Amino acid sequence: MTEATLCFPLRGTDGVTPEEVLLIEKRRGLGEGWYNGPGGKLEAEETPRECAIRETREEVGLEVDPAALEKAAELTFRLDGDVHTVCHVYRADRFEGEPVTTPEARPEWFSVEEIPYDQMWDDDRLWLPGVLSGRTVVGEFAFEGGPPLDEADFVDHDLGWDVPITDGSTTRSRG
Numbered sequence: 307m308t309e310a311t312l313c314f315p316l317r318g319t320d321g322v323t324p325e326e327v328l329l330i331e332k333r334r335g336l337g338e339g340w341y342n343g344p345g346g347k348l349e350a351e352e353t354p355r356e357c358a359i360r361e362t363r364e365e366v367g368l369e370v371d372p373a374a375l376e377k378a379a380e381l382t383f384r385l386d387g388d389v390h391t392v393c394h395v396y397r398a399d400r401f402e403g404e405p406v407t408t409p410e411a412r413p414e415w416f417s418v419e420e421i422p423y424d425q426m427w428d429d430d431r432l433w434l435p436g437v438l439s440g441r442t443v444v445g446e447f448a449f450e451g452g453p454p455l456d457e458a459d460f461v462d463h464d465l466g467w468d469v470p471i472t473d474g475s476t477t478r479s480r481g
C-alpha cells in the first residue's frame with residue numbers, strides 16, 4: 307500500500323468558491339499525460355502535510371504557506387480488491403512564487419468551471435468539484451484489471467461528504 311498526497315493551489319478565493327485552480331500535466335510516472343494536482347508519494351518520516359508542500363515545491367516551484375494548507379479529502383484507491391493507494395488531498399489558497407515547468411510537471415491555471423475532466427483520472431469528476439467548493443469528502447474507489455492502476459478500469463465508488471477528516475498518516479505514527 308502506498309500513501310500519497312495531492313495539493314490544489316487556488317486563486318481568486320474572495321468568494322465562497324475559488325475562481326481558478328492550478329493543475330499539472332503529469333509528464334512521467336503514474337497518470338502520465340493526464341491533468342492532476344501536484345503531489346506524490348510520502349517519503350520516510352514525512353507527514354502528509356510535509357509531503358504535499360514538498361511535492362508542490364518540487365513539481366511546480368510554488369512554496370505553499372503551511373497555515374493555508376487545508377485537508378479536503380481522504381481517498382482510498384483499490385486495485386483488484388486490494389488497497390493500492392491512500393491519498394490525502396489538500397486545498398491551498400496562499401503560496402509564494404510563480405508556477406514553473408519541471409521534468410515532472412507542466413503547470414496550468416484552470417477556471418473551476420472548465421476543469422478538463424476528460425483528461426484526468428475517471429473518478430476525479432466525482433469528488434474534485436466538491437473539494438474545490440470547500441467541502442470535505444472521504445472516498446473509496448475500485449479499479450479492476452491492473453496493474454498498473456492507471457490502465458485499470460474504474461468500476462465502483464463510495465463517497466461520504468462533509469465528514470470530519472483527520473490530518474495524520476493512515477499508517478505511520480507521526481501525523
Ligand SMILES: Nc1nc2c([nH]c(=O)n2[C@H]2C[C@H](O)[C@@H](COP(=O)(O)OP(=O)(O)OP(=O)(O)O)O2)c(=O)[nH]1
Pocket residue numbers: 310311312334335336337342343344345346347383391393427428429430455
Ligand atoms: N486525481 C487523482 N490522483 C490519483 C488517482 N490515483 C492516484 O494514485 N492518484 C495520485 C496519487 C499520487 O499523487 C499520484 C501518483 O503518485 P506519484 O506521482 O508519486 O507516482 P509516480 O509513479 O510518478 O511516482 P514516483 O516514481 O515519481 O515516486 O497520483 C486518482 O484516481 N485521481
